[in-house]
Amino acid sequence: MITFESVTKRYADGTVAADDVSFEVPEGELVVLVGPSGCGKTTTLRMVNRMIEPTDGRITVNGEDAASVPAPRLRRDIGYVIQQVGLFPHLTIADNVATVPSLIGWDKERIGERVEELINTVGLSQEVASRYPRQLSGGQQQRVGVARALAADPPIMLMDEPFGAVDPIVRESLQDEFLRLQRELKKTILFVTHDIDEAMKMGDRIAIFNVGGILEQYATPTDLLATPANDFVVDFLGAERNLKRLALIPVSAVEHEIGPLVSEDDSSSRAQEVARESGTDWVLVTDTEKQVKGWVSINDLDGQGTVGEAEIQPFDTFVTQDESLRAALDGMVESHLNVAVRVDGDGRYEGVVTHNTLTGELK
Amino acid sequence: MAQSLFDWSWVLDNLGEIWAQLAEHIVLTVVPVGLGFLMAFPMALASIRWPRLYSPLLGVAGILFSIPTLALFVVMIPFTGLSKATAIIPLTLYTLLILLRNTVEGLKGVPSHVREAAEAMGYTRTRQLFRIELPLAVPVIIAGLRIATVNTIAYVAITALIGQGGLGNLFMDGFLRQYPTPLIVGLVLSVLLAVAADLGLLGVQHVLTPWQRDPG
Amino acid sequence: MIEVITDLVAWFADPVNWQGPSGVPARVLEHIWYSVLAIILAVVIAQPIGILIGHTGRGGALAINLSNAARAVPTFGVILLTFLVAGIGLVPVLVALVVLAVPSMITNTYAGFRAVDRDVRDSAEGMGMTGWQVVRRVEIPVAMPLIMAGVRISAVQIVATATFAAVVSLGGLGRYIIDGLAQRDLTEVLAGAILVAALSLLTELGLSRLQTLVVSDGLQAESEEASMEAKLEGSTG
Ligand SMILES: Nc1ncnc2c1ncn2[C@@H]1O[C@H](COP(=O)(O)OP(=O)(O)O)[C@@H](O)[C@H]1O
Numbered sequence A: 001m002i003t004f005e006s007v008t009k010r011y012a013d014g015t016v017a018a019d020d021v022s023f024e025v026p027e028g029e030l031v032v033l034v035g036p037s038g039c040g041k042t043t044t045l046r047m048v049n050r051m052i053e054p055t056d057g058r059i060t061v062n063g064e065d066a067a068s069v070p071a072p073r074l075r076r077d078i079g080y081v082i083q084q085v086g087l088f089p090h091l092t093i094a095d096n097v098a099t100v101p102s103l104i105g106w107d108k109e110r111i112g113e114r115v116e117e118l119i120n121t122v123g124l125s126q127e128v129a130s131r132y133p134r135q136l137s138g139g140q141q142q143r144v145g146v147a148r149a150l151a152a153d154p155p156i157m158l159m160d161e162p163f164g165a166v167d168p169i170v171r172e173s174l175q176d177e178f179l180r181l182q183r184e185l186k187k188t189i190l191f192v193t194h195d196i197d198e199a200m201k202m203g204d205r206i207a208i209f210n211v212g213g214i215l216e217q218y219a220t221p222t223d224l225l226a227t228p229a230n231d232f233v234v235d236f237l238g239a240e241r242n243l244k245r246l247a248l249i250p251v252s253a254v255e256h257e258i259g260p261l262v263s264e265d266d267s268s269s270r271a272q273e274v275a276r277e278s279g280t281d282w283v284l285v286t287d288t289e290k291q292v293k294g295w296v297s298i299n300d301l302d303g304q305g306t307v308g309e310a311e312i313q314p315f316d317t318f319v320t321q322d323e324s325l326r327a328a329l330d331g332m333v334e335s336h337l338n339v340a341v342r343v344d345g346d347g348r349y350e351g352v353v354t355h356n357t358l359t360g361e362l363k
Numbered sequence B: 001m002a003q004s005l006f007d008w009s010w011v012l013d014n015l016g017e018i019w020a021q022l023a024e025h026i027v028l029t030v031v032p033v034g035l036g037f038l039m040a041f042p043m044a045l046a047s048i049r050w051p052r053l054y055s056p057l058l059g060v061a062g063i064l065f066s067i068p069t070l071a072l073f074v075v076m077i078p079f080t081g082l083s084k085a086t087a088i089i090p091l092t093l094y095t096l097l098i099l100l101r102n103t104v105e106g107l108k109g110v111p112s113h114v115r116e117a118a119e120a121m122g123y124t125r126t127r128q129l130f131r132i133e134l135p136l137a138v139p140v141i142i143a144g145l146r147i148a149t150v151n152t153i154a155y156v157a158i159t160a161l162i163g164q165g166g167l168g169n170l171f172m173d174g175f176l177r178q179y180p181t182p183l184i185v186g187l188v189l190s191v192l193l194a195v196a197a198d199l200g201l202l203g204v205q206h207v208l209t210p211w212q213r214d215p216g
Numbered sequence C: 001m002i003e004v005i006t007d008l009v010a011w012f013a014d015p016v017n018w019q020g021p022s023g024v025p026a027r028v029l030e031h032i033w034y035s036v037l038a039i040i041l042a043v044v045i046a047q048p049i050g051i052l053i054g055h056t057g058r059g060g061a062l063a064i065n066l067s068n069a070a071r072a073v074p075t076f077g078v079i080l081l082t083f084l085v086a087g088i089g090l091v092p093v094l095v096a097l098v099v100l101a102v103p104s105m106i107t108n109t110y111a112g113f114r115a116v117d118r119d120v121r122d123s124a125e126g127m128g129m130t131g132w133q134v135v136r137r138v139e140i141p142v143a144m145p146l147i148m149a150g151v152r153i154s155a156v157q158i159v160a161t162a163t164f165a166a167v168v169s170l171g172g173l174g175r176y177i178i179d180g181l182a183q184r185d186l187t188e189v190l191a192g193a194i195l196v197a198a199l200s201l202l203t204e205l206g207l208s209r210l211q212t213l214v215v216s217d218g219l220q221a222e223s224e225e226a227s228m229e230a231k232l233e234g235s236t237g
């Protein structure tokens, strides 16, 4: 756990980079510091491992006042990852990863095993172990940076725009993998980014900073979107705030309805009746295995014997319970039916999420 | 060596001689650096045009540069005797490495967007070289000239051992007569000349690159 | 011309020139002795200073100016002057050689330290290295291409300059050149020149071999660039 207690940082030239900042990073959570460039995110982060000393206030790390621990000792228990990675160019990847274990005196064998394990953990192949940093791509270097920070299994990690220097596609996969890793490792992490989307995706909690080192709001992503503290936060969250909120709510969190459901073998008249009862001009069609075939407009049912003889329009998008309401919204837009079809892991029909449910959720 | 370390009256009595050696020193500096630049410049252009030439040219210049100065001077004796050429040829060869490299790096260092913009505006290759790339390379080329000049000024003195020498003759005079004054005068003038040449070239760069000056 | 060459061959073939205190082996050993002493002294003096100003970043401008100024000072004249002031002996020559080699070693080491990426240093500190650990485990190895380039260039320069020891009545390969010039014995002059050139070439080769050995494989490209840089900026001769 890390706590900031009324921490202020004023540089020699008078710049205030942290202004009476107080918040707490709970054990095992990933807290994101986000805000415009120059607002003091890096300064705030680097005060935790005493790369920068606060002017005022107190920071505790696992209950201990950081200022009372000699800086090198404090830092060895805190993993540190920066955007430019800072790999040691004269050392192989294996030796880079081995840095902290060798500083704290692990024996060779233990270090070797740990390095091998970590290279796997961060998704690199063992061949890179004997290479030098310059022989790796930017994305690979970032992975090594994360492996190096994790090497001695520090309970706490500080990450300053760790995925900022790679292209968006690589960044996304690094984010996904890191989140998966974090679910296992449960480190206490302070993570800096200037990208609100990355913050929303990565953070258990988010601290939004304003220029001058002012902490504007500290909340979970959902709370932040639902109840932004002030105009600055609203602006920073951006025009797509509601879409971002939807992205955070899983489909399983809202009601689903059975919908105007018919089977291929049902007669046209039965289908028209189902549509009338549910107030729609279309019906959903499944086969006997409950696999979704698509939907049929009631007009197309005229003159047909069974539903299966009419023209069935397929759905392009389905949602499962783990997907977000954002995906459900995409499904609605694509089908033009104001509903998203929810299926289980095997593609069997579970129901529909309606547009009304969605808008209800946003209120 | 009972006499004092420095004797102003010797200086006053020998102003003419001191001036003559200084002038000689300047000639023995300007000629090799000038010739060196005249040789290095076309070599640099060729290296830009045919990049494969660059590495071997630089290699040869590097080997020449690595030969100890006194050794290269005396090796010239069988060819040119104890004439001025014995001093000038090695001094010229020593400048090649620095001048070639800085000219090439300077020309190559022109940002590619500048080069592309020039091409897009329809500059021909030659015109582009002289109007765009060369002016922008001036600071790096002059940096090379400064190093070459300062080095040459220090080397010239050695040629006193082969009958040339400029201020080096003052060194030998003082040394042979066990009389420090001329030696000190020679050393001080040699350093001052190096400093003056260095500042002078910096001034030339300032004049040639008005876009690099701070406003106001 | 042919005559010069045959004379030279004859000189090198003459057993007289390979014997006694003025024979080639003795002169080569003298030359190496002066040079090695001067190189070791220069390293011992320059490297701690270079490391200190490189690590702290203080005094760098002074070091650079000093080394530029040193380039403008003719070594030849300094050796003659030290001789006049301090008299005959190895010490004045060594002092002159060392004094002129030290500034460029310092600047190269300083430049090597400055070339260590800010982020590399930052992450070394962030991982909990103490100041000295940062120096020893990160800064020195990363700066090694430039440190070694500086040592190499200074060493070659010292070997070349040690020739002037003969001007002030000491031994070494310069003897052949100076005596030959005095006696108008061109063959001896040329033999001396060839030996000096060969010795400095061997120094260059030997130290560049050493450079490849002590510089990490991860930095070999930087190493080549550094050698060229140091060679161009740091010569007096
Ligand atoms: N060493 C320093 N001295 C003076 N001002 C600094 C220093 N480091 C950062 N600053 C200033 O403090 C403010 C916050 O910087 P920083 O923490 O790097 O912001 P961020 O990481 O959010 O971009 C900026 O205005 C920056 O210019």
Ligand SMILES: [Mg+2]
Pocket: A041, A042, A043
């Ligand atoms: Mg920052």
